[in-house]
Every structure is written in structure tokens, then in C-alpha cells.
Amino acid sequence: MQIYIANDTHIKYAQEICDTIDESARQRGTGIAKRTPEYITTKIQNGNAVIALDKEKFAGFCYIETWGHGKFVANSGLIVHPDFRGQGLATEIKKKVFQHSRNKFPDAKIFGITTGLAVMKINYDLGYEPVTFSELTDDPSFWNGCKTCKNFDILTRNEGKMCLCTGMLYDPVEKEQKKHKHKYDSKVFTRLKSIKQTLFLKKEKDKN
16 A cells, blocks of 8 residues: 555546545535546646555545645545545545645645544644634635535535534644643544534524
């Protein structure tokens, strides 16, 4: 298994990457913004993606997005092929794309939004902290990318301030000054996710 900075030789995997993301969202029943092969191809061509391969077989992927004229960076579209799940590959891909982001955009704040508890833990271990959406980029292009997520109506009802996703942020300036105040506690993130689901999904049922 090898994890590479993706290049033009990997464009042939774009459709499979999109299909794997879509299938994962369907199986998990969670909101994941859809990607197109053309969009994935652009990320690869710009050197803003990493890909995991087992010889020639696609195993995993993640890409970099930049917002606010490079002030913010997001590591998005993390996916592991079903044949390679449960082996810690997602963590290794995240580490690779995180370091790639730090190298290309050393002064940028790195952020992400996710409903996945596993991704939250990976992010936390890398130095991210949970934050409110107001601390993330206000670039409308980023939030417009959420339109293909099935939970987008929850985001719009809350004026872009809250959704089922949890916002997490790595600030390179703050990290030079301090470490995490607390160790990772899965119960805290699980409870946070449960509260959001109860709050927002109940409102959706009441509305209907």
C-alpha cells in the first residue's frame, strides 16, 4: 500500500472515487456533498490531492480546497474503498493530506466539517479543535458546496450557523503556543452529535 500526492496518472480513478463517495453516503445515511469526476480531476491536476493505491487498485483518497484567498484550507472528500476499511488507512491518508496542506499553505488555518466520529477523532489527534461555524471561512463558495448534502435545509434554517456537522479547526499560530487542553474523549463528541440530531431532526419531523 502506498499513499501518493496525486498526479495526472491518477485521473483515471476519478469516476471510481466519486462512486465510492456516493455509495458510502448512501450506506451510512449521512449527508455528504457530492463530487463530480471533473471536480476530482481538477484537484488532481492542481496537485491538491492524495491517493492511496494497493498496486493498481484504488484504496483511498482525499483532497485540498482553499478559501478566503488562501487564509483557510479544507481537507475534504476523505474516502476509503470498502475493501480496505478497518485497517487504519483513513488515518494515514488524513496525515498525508494534512502534512501536504501544511507544506503548501503553511500560514493557512485548516478546517473541516463532518458528522463522522472517526474523522473527528483523526482531526483531533492532528491538532484540530471543535469550533463554531463562525470561526470557519465565510467564503460563500465553500458553503454553496453543501447544497448537494441532504441536510442543507438544516444549515439554511439556522442561517449557516449550525448543522449536523461539527466544525473543527487547526490554527498554526495557536498550535505554536499551546497544545490540546484535554485528551480526546469520544463520549463528548458522541453526545454532541446526538444532541444535534435530536434537536434538528425533531424540528424536521415537527415541520412535516
